[in-house]
Amino acid sequence: MSKLTPVLSANWDEADSFTITGYKRNGGYTAIAKALEMPADEVIQLIKDSGLRGRGGAGFPTGNKWGFIPQGDNKEHYFVVNADESEPGTCKDTPLMMANPHVLIEGIIIGSYAIRANYAFIYIRGEVAHVVRRVQQAIEDAYAAGLLGKNILGKGFDLELVLHVGAGAYICGEETALLDSLEGFRGQPRLRPPFPAIAGLYAKPTVVNNVESVASVPAIINNGVTWFTAMGTEKSKGFTLYSLSGHVNNPGQFEAPLGITLRQLLDIAGGVRNGHKLKFWTPGGSSTPIFTDAHLDVPLDYEGVAAAGSMLGTKALQIFDETTCIVRAVLRWTEFYKHESCGKCTPCREGTWWLVQVLKDLEAGKGSEADLDKLLDLCDNIMGRSFCALADGAASPIISSLKYFRQEYLDHLAAGQCPFDPMAATLFSPIGAK
Template structure:
């Protein structure tokens, strides 16, 4: 497994006006589309299966297999492709930069993927707060229509496709695929009961494939270079490359595209190290909804199996780096407040449980309560985990249980000192924090 950067999705980001059709075509853009239209749709599905591409939205489910779940095509029964561009997980920042720097990579991926699953309508669901991204993708779609890459009889192939860019209302829960479908249909974004699954009865009760931006954007390179090329990167079970988003206390935060299986140690090295004079305390491998890891996990392969092997999840590869000046209790409280606010309220464990988690964590952060509150936290988390309607509840408890596992002494220190020991008014721990 190579441990160097592999710019594929990010390869065009340094081009002048990289977001334009001219710049994209100058780097070989839409070449893969011609190759795709010269093949049968099923052949593209098989190529994606052979590549080993797994969903880049967090779950890591094999993309080609997901496409294969669609029932046989029925006359008069449309199929839909829906691109989940909501990207609202705290710490996650890969899809938005991709759509800003190279929206045509996504558009070409949507066309090829729609052709592969025999869909004639595709939706790109973008969260409403990022209006600049919405406008850029809309402009790219418009350019694609004008160039004949979209619409009727694309490239003389007889294939028709319409792309609709849909602006969401800014609900975190709409990152959950069935809540996203509810939003697309004009209803309140709340998860649906499953089964039926979207592949059978998704958007407008029709067979639907829902994929993340990065998953779909990876398809053109697979078609252009072959499934074996993609599978040659990464690890045995986690193939290919991905965008790793480093934020927080590193010298050069940003997007680092590398093969799956690279280690955080290597990525931090590429990012110039943890900020000068400080050392790594804890980090998230896939955004705030994944269990925390510590410096002892620096050499864990960042693939689906490696991260799962140490009790966490690769998720969206949102690597948030925190040094020793960070209060883990305060960080976890802030994340929990977010999940409480963003709960759709549909199910009791999540709606009520996240409220109680915030109350208990806030008391601990201010030095109130007792050691038994840690047991209460564990108990509430246990009653949410696996019992909420969707994965929001599971994600909300992950940083809590993992932080207690690795930093129980820090929780107890809050109780001993009657407040946060990282408070600059009470402690010297913050000296140099702004250096």
């Protein structure tokens, strides 16, 4: 089997891939006809059997999440798509919606039918105005074609789909903060339980799925469980989008089976930029513990990455070569998390502020070796002690950078400034040493 398995991205290079005409020409909107012929519970079971796991970061089984919605409760059910892609380095849902928004809409129709929801929402980040316009046009075209609204395909199923544009808060990527924002409140994580499957949007049973998770459903319905499970690994089935960015010759989206390695992806992407070598990389975005060149052959699936000490996350592979200062990179990420903390809980609100202060001093070559232990102590006091995973995401790259590059922190202190500054002494500068 080829290293790449283009399914979601198969037709992105076509000029009209984003239109309903282009989507239908390539077999689009045939899966809903199949799904609406099946009992809703059979659709849920099929997705369970496929082993499709959430592509938004946590990797929770999608079919199980759908199955948690109680039936026969005489309550309205809601299907919500999390398109608030905002983490540094993460860029898979945005190009997917730009190139083929209709596959997302078809997945929403199938998912809503499965959980008996007559109202669905796409929560999208407000900064990507061009994508907002494209998705909104796709929704209007689907309504005009009778694929949304009343009595879809004459099967007696009704679905209203609303596109909700967020106001630029990273925290709203957390599912309960997203639900609060949808309701018109300030986006802040909720205390759980109750979980969204019991009391989600408007306190009604709600499914919240990532864009890529939902967009993967039509292909599974059309091609079957055996086809999907033939790709990937034992516990991480199927295909997924890997986003390569940073110091690579050909960055971009690479759709491949789960379990491929970074070494294989770099081969496809033309390798690290010419004349340089890999120093460190993120397997799942800036909120995941970093890896080094020693991890090039780690299988990029949920189990393989976890066993190596990180998280697959959003599969945002940020590649950094030897010219990058690890302290400066971690500082920039931490500044982002400090800025985006919603302030609801003290460990995150105060902890991220202090992390930035200590890192700023270390990056400038100020302080002492004891400050490295202080950093780890701060991380220990915020990890696992906040309402959501933002604080964990802020601490993870710091802890892992100290694990693999403690000496580089010490080099800053020895130089009295960042040794990667071109004006610093060549003794400490990989740039000057060339």
